[in-house]
Amino acid sequence: MKTAIICIDGLGKDLVTKENTPFLYKFGKENYFSELKTLFAFTEEYSFFSGQTPKQHGKWFEFEKTKKSIFGNIFVRFFSFNKKIRDYVGSLVQILKKRTWLARTYNIPSSKLKFFDSIIKEGLWNLDFLKDKKVAMYKWPFMISKNKENIKKKLILKYENDSERLNRLFSIKNKEIYYTQLMEIDKNLHKFGKKSEQAKKSLRKIDNLIKKYVDNFEKECGWNIIIWSDHGFADIHKYIDIEKILPKRKNYLYFIAGTTVHFWFKDKKTKEEILSQISRKKEIKILTKNLADKYKIPFSSNFGEVILYVEKGSYFFPNFYQKEENEKFLGMHGYPDDKELNGIFITNIEKFKKNKVNKSLKIEEVIKRI
Numbered sequence: 001m002k003t004a005i006i007c008i009d010g011l012g013k014d015l016v017t018k019e020n021t022p023f024l025y026k027f028g029k030e031n032y033f034s035e036l037k038t039l040f041a042f043t044e045e046y047s048f049f050s051g052q053t054p055k056q057h058g059k060w061f062e063f064e065k066t067k068k069s070i071f072g073n074i075f076v077r078f079f080s081f082n083k084k085i086r087d088y089v090g091s092l093v094q095i096l097k098k099r100t101w102l103a104r105t106y107n108i109p110s111s112k113l114k115f116f117d118s119i120i121k122e123g124l125w126n127l128d129f130l131k132d133k134k135v136a137m138y139k140w141p142f143m144i145s146k147n148k149e150n151i152k153k154k155l156i157l158k159y160e161n162d163s164e165r166l167n168r169l170f171s172i173k174n175k176e177i178y179y180t181q182l183m184e185i186d187k188n189l190h191k192f193g194k195k196s197e198q199a200k201k202s203l204r205k206i207d208n209l210i211k212k213y214v215d216n217f218e219k220e221c222g223w224n225i226i227i228w229s230d231h232g233f234a235d236i237h238k239y240i241d242i243e244k245i246l247p248k249r250k251n252y253l254y255f256i257a258g259t260t261v262h263f264w265f266k267d268k269k270t271k272e273e274i275l276s277q278i279s280r281k282k283e284i285k286i287l288t289k290n291l292a293d294k295y296k297i298p299f300s301s302n303f304g305e306v307i308l309y310v311e312k313g314s315y316f317f318p319n320f321y322q323k324e325e326n327e328k329f330l331g332m333h334g335y336p337d338d339k340e341l342n343g344i345f346i347t348n349i350e351k352f353k354k355n356k357v358n359k360s361l362k363i364e365e366v367i368k369r370i
């Protein structure tokens with residue numbers, strides 16, 4: 001029995017309709033379709049394959065504060081005048097250090113690079129669930145083909161689109177588990193928003209692409225098919241330029257992500273000044289230990305001594321990911337506890353089909369049930 005697992009990044013449950021994605025809608029109806037409760041995190045894939053919440057595996061946000069970051073490398077910082085080149089150099093440095101999960105450096109200011117390192121450093125194929133299996137996994141830029149412990153890694157230099165990813169993945173033969181993540185929906189919904197024409201077009205395109213592969217699997221027989229998505233999307237209606245209200249001193253460190261801001265302080269005065277500024281902005285919230293527990297995320301100082309976040313519809317811009325006006329998002333995810341952000345889980349696996357009552361699953365529960 002072979003299992004094809006395809007993650008469609010950003011395909012919210014509310015987007016899977018008869019009109020938008022006729023094939024997925026029908027395939028879900030005929031087999032098993034469930035809402036997949038997302039996480040207030042950017043490490044959903046990690047939670048899916050590890051079967052753990054971010055609180056359990058300790059990975060929530062993409063970067064953490066560290067004393068010795070791989071991105072503090074002089075060559076990485078030197079190329080800060082060009083984001084693309086800096087990313088290539090950053091990738092090269094990570095590969096030379098034998099990392100198998102590559103992080104980009106986005107728009108992290110050059111002076112701050114040395115303080116932050118990526119939290120995931122190893123490819124998902126090393127996780128327990130995949131360890132003893134024959135796996136083909138395309139997690140760009142790595143194409144992995146492994147028989148249990150024997151791992152063949154191929155580096156794909158060109159960025160490949162969804163259709164190229166599926167094509168490359170399924171050209172590999174004789175594996176038990178096939179996995180890749182498709183990125184186009186996520187990319188376009190960030191850029192154009194979920195109600196845009198471009199969103200509709202991308203949905204149709206992905207639906208057709210998935211249909212092509214699933215039709216083949218069904219003809220071939222003996223395939224378990226899993227199609228899931230890590231999160232959905234919400235349109236942005238409020239942009240917050242947090243740097244405008246931050247003190248212009250240099251005695252504290254911060255990281256601005258799209259829906260969170262993370263602070264580390266050297267003195268109390270600056271901390272209090274920022275907290276008092278924030279208290280006047282009703283759309284900005286402070287992450288407490290209780291909330292972190294509720295959202296199943298780790299509460300640790302390597303993610304910030306003070307962490308701010310926003311709820312659905314707000315977005316910190318500019319931030320360390322998007323800086324230029326042409327990078328500004330219209331759609332976003334990474335908000336706590338909101339149904340609109342939930343993803344999907346579709347499968348033809350009998351175990352799930354028999355148990356049709358379960359209409360809602362959690363990302364971290366799926367692996368145990370497979």
Ligand SMILES: [Zn+2]
Nearest residue numbers: 010186190333
């Ligand atoms: Zn995204």
